[in-house]
Each structure stands twice: as structure tokens, then as C-alpha cells.
Amino acid sequence: MAVYSMTGYANASASPVQSPSAPASAALHEGREEGVKHASLAASVAIEMRSVNGRFLDLALRLPDELRGLEPALRELITARFKRGKIELRLTGSSGNEPSVPDPGLELLSRLARVEGMVRERLPQARSLSVHEVLQWCRSTPEGATSETQVLDAAKRCIDGLAEARGREGARLAAVLGERVSHLRTLAAAAEPLVPGAVARQQQRFLDRWKEALEKAGGAGAITREAIEERALNEAAAYAIRIDVAEELARLRSHLDEITRLLDKGGEVGKRLEFLIQELLREANTLGSKSPSIEMTAIAVDMKVAIEQLREQVQNLE
Numbered sequence: 001m002a003v004y005s006m007t008g009y010a011n012a013s014a015s016p017v018q019s020p021s022a023p024a025s026a027a028l029h030e031g032r033e034e035g036v037k038h039a040s041l042a043a044s045v046a047i048e049m050r051s052v053n054g055r056f057l058d059l060a061l062r063l064p065d066e067l068r069g070l071e072p073a074l075r076e077l078i079t080a081r082f083k084r085g086k087i088e089l090r091l092t093g094s095s096g097n098e099p100s101v102p103d104p105g106l107e108l109l110s111r112l113a114r115v116e117g118m119v120r121e122r123l124p125q126a127r128s129l130s131v132h133e134v135l136q137w138c139r140s141t142p143e144g145a146t147s148e149t150q151v152l153d154a155a156k157r158c159i160d161g162l163a164e165a166r167g168r169e170g171a172r173l174a175a176v177l178g179e180r181v182s183h184l185r186t187l188a189a190a191a192e193p194l195v196p197g198a199v200a201r202q203q204q205r206f207l208d209r210w211k212e213a214l215e216k217a218g219g220a221g222a223i224t225r226e227a228i229e230e231r232a233l234n235e236a237a238a239y240a241i242r243i244d245v246a247e248e249l250a251r252l253r254s255h256l257d258e259i260t261r262l263l264d265k266g267g268e269v270g271k272r273l274e275f276l277i278q279e280l281l282r283e284a285n286t287l288g289s290k291s292p293s294i295e296m297t298a299i300a301v302d303m304k305v306a307i308e309q310l311r312e313q314v315q316n317l318e
Contacts, residue, residue: 001266004318005169006053006085010161014154015044045151046092047158051166053316054086062090070148074155081159083268084318085166089158091151104134112137166318173313174263177273180310181256184280184303188249188256191287191299245287245296252283252303259310270317277311 045067059078061071070091078087104112112134120126129137255276262269262276284307288300 002167003170003174003263003266003269004163004166005173005316006051006166006270006318007169007316008051008162008165009049010158010165011046011048012154012158012161013044013046014150044093045154047151047154048090048092049087049158049162050090051082051085051087051162054084057082057084058086060086060088062088064091064093067091067093067151070151070155073152077152077155077159081163082166082318084270087162089155091155104137109134170317173316176313177259177263177310180306180313181259183306184256184310185253187299187303187306188252191245191296192249194293194296194299245290248283248286248290252280252287255280255283268318270314273314273317274311277307277314280307280310 057079059075061074063071063074074089078089112129116129120128259273259276262272281304284300284303287303288297291297291300
């Protein structure tokens with residue numbers, strides 16, 4: 001399974017085609033349903049989807065009023081495909097070269113006239129319908145099933161395109177994360193041999209200090225060389241325990257192995273990786289606090305930089 005980013009863009013369009021065999025005068029004799037379907041199919045629909053990173057799935061749908069009824073279906077399509085990210089869907093209509101004036105048909109006009117007559121019979125003060133109001137009634141009627149199907153099909157194509165774009169971006173992010181993980185493994189391998197050398201240097205430093213102190217006190221003959229070396233070894237052992245980073249390095253490698261496994265597995269790995277990044281940073285901080293040398297401190301700083309780079313990239317993964 002691939003790793004998906006939360007960043008992407010896609011677009012699609014639906015352009016219904018009218019049958020050329022249908023006579024132009026037929027629309028004048030159709031009812032309300034046929035007249036509205038003819039008006040809705042005359043316009044093309046464009047869909048754009050943009051996606052950026054977010055902690056949860058945040059949807060923003062920008063739909064024209066005549067297509068507002070499709071919002072539940074569009075939300076269902078999007079939530080079935082994506083789990084995280086701030087996604088914006090913008091749907092716009094274009095009438096092309098023809099004027100966007102609906103043709104209600106004679107039957108619809110007759111029905112509106114009958115309704116108006118009944119209303120004015122009960123409410124004589126009511127004013128007559130204007131041409132604008134009649135056309136608004138035509139536009140506010142539900143769209144035909146064919147038009148809705150075409151819009152939803154275009155939305156599905158757009159969602160598929162957005163998923164592909166997020167997949168391509170996710171593959172690039174996975175490659176960058178793999179490079180950072182390899183760099184952290186190299187740093188961990190460089191840090192491991194520094195501890196024994198630091199312990200050996202500190203042991204020699206203890207021996208030199210004990211000898212210097214005894215010589216200044218004039219008691220070099222009272223304490224044997226073996227006793228001095230034993231005391232120095234004890235101090236060096238205690239020092240080695242304080243600066244031992246083997247456990248931290250082992251946990252760091254374990255976290256890196258888990259990150260690699262998740263990247264290979266794919267799917268929704270963003271939140272799991274964010275938790276592992278926090279654990280990596282904790283181990284790097286401990287490594288820096290136990291640092292016995294400038295070299296170890298430099299490695300700990302490089303680790304923190306690499307981990308922060310990991311964090312920045314992981315925040316874009318689904």
C-alpha cells in the first residue's frame with residue numbers, strides 16, 4: 001500500500017451533450033421535468049479540489065445554489081476516500097455559448113398559472129408573478145437524475161485524481177523520509193564507539209589525578225599501585241554508567257526500524273509516525289545530556305536537526 005500525502009490538487013468537468021436529433025420545438029411542449037432537465041444539461045460543470053495538511057479531515061464545499069442538494073453525496077464520496085487533510089471542493093457551472101435561461105415548457109407555465117389563480121382567489125391582494133419570479137421557480141426545481149449523475153461522476157473522477165496526486169506526493173515524501181532515516185542510522189553508528197574511548201580516557205585521567213594527589217600529600221608509599229588502579233577503575237566504572245548511551249541508541253534504532261516498517265506498509269501512517277518522531281527526539285535529547293565529548297555533542301545536534309526534518313515531512317502524511 002502506498003503512502004499518501006495530504007497535499008494535492010485535481011480538477012474534472014462534466015459537459016452533457018444534447019442529442020442533435022431532438023427538434024428544437026419539442027422543448028416548447030414538454031412538461032416541468034423535461035424542461036428543467038433540458039436547462040440543467042445545457043451547462044457544463046467544473047470541479048476543483050485542493051488539499052493541504054491538517055490534523056483531521058476538514059471539508060469545505062463551495063457549491064452553487066442549484067447544486068446544493070448534492071452536498072451530502074459529495075461529502076460521502078470524499079470521506080470514503082480520505083481520512084485526514086483540509087480539503088476544499090469548488091463546483092462551478094458554465095452555460096457555454098447559450099444563454100442560461102431555462103425553458104419551462106407550456107405545461108409548467110399552465111400549472112403556475114393555475115396555482116396563481118387559486119392563490120389570488122383566496123388572497124385577492126396578492127400580486128401577479130413576474131417573469132423573473134417564473135424563471136426562478138424553474139431554476140429552483142430539482143435537477144433531473146441524469147444531470148446529478150453526470151456531476152457525481154465528475155466528482156468521482158476528481159476525487160480519483162486528487163488521490164493520485166496525493167499518492168505521488170506521498171511517494172516523494174517517503175523517499176525523503178527514507179534518506180533521513182538512513183542518515184540517523186549513520187549518526188547512531190558513529191556515536192556508539194565514542195563511549196568506550198571516552199571511558200578509557202576518563203580512567204587514565206583518574207589514575208593521573210590520584211597519583212598527582214598522593215605525590216603532593218607525600219603518601220605515595222602508603223598506598224600501593226594496585227589500590228590506586230582499583231580506585232581509578234571503580235571511578236571509571238561509575239562514570240561509564242553515567243555516560244552509557246547503549247540503551248538510548250538501541251531504542252533509537254528500534255524506532256527507526258518501526259518507521260521503515262510503517263513506510264513500507266503504507267496507508268494511514270501519519271499519526272503513528274508523529275508519535276515515533278517524538279520518541280526519537282527524546283532519545284536524542286538524552287544522548288546530548290549524557291555526552292562525554294564534543295564529538296558526541298555534535299552527533300546529538302545533527303540527530304536533532306535530522307529528526308526535525310523528519311517531523312516537518314511527516315506532518316504532511318495522511
